[in-house]
């Protein structure tokens with residue numbers, strides 16, 4: 001098990017923006033965690049990925065990184081574990097291989113989704129349904145930041161367990 005006592009404070013100091021932000025869900029928030037600001041820093045990305053390795057469920061066969069922000073994280077976790085990565089598009093490409101999930105075939109494989117931020121769970125829900133339609137078994141998402149309302153289980157409706165490196169409460173508590 002990796003311990004990283006300052007990760008929450010370091011991510012918060014790097015990523016927290018304040019202002020008025022329209023989120024993917026259409027919600028308007030006064031706080032935004034810009035994941036690209038930690039993903040762009042290899043040492044921080046490495047620390048987040050190290051924590052994710054500990055959170056991966058046994059039996060994971062493929063790491064499904066969601067476009068766009070989940071992809072660098074999934075790649076780093078893949079490098080640490082040797083598990084193959086998938087690069088999961090929001091929409092299938094309309095030419096060439098026309099794939100939604102780039103990389104190995106997912107049919108019959110156990111995919112753990114790797115995501116950057118969860119707010120309502122909408123993006124992860126869409127990807128879960130799409131991967132299941134392709135024949136994957138999807139039971140767990142590992143995310144860097146879970147900012148969904150405390151005590152709620154945003155993906156229970158699709159039977160998905162959320163495992164997060166950091167919650168909104170962790171980031172608020174670590175705020176300098």
Ligand SMILES: O=P(O)(O)OC[C@H]1O[C@H](OP(=O)(O)OP(=O)(O)O)[C@H](O)[C@@H]1O
Nearest residue numbers: 024025067068069118119120121122123
């Ligand atoms: O839980 P939700 O309410 O769906 O919100 C979280 C999603 O919103 C962002 O996606 P966006 O499309 O903005 O991200 P990208 O920059 O990774 O493409 C974020 O990366 C999550 O995928």
Ligand SMILES: O=C(O)c1cc(=O)[nH]c(=O)[nH]1
Nearest residue numbers: 023024032033035117119
């Ligand atoms: O819900 C979102 O769209 C969202 C929230 C957030 O804090 N960071 C992010 O990248 N997306």
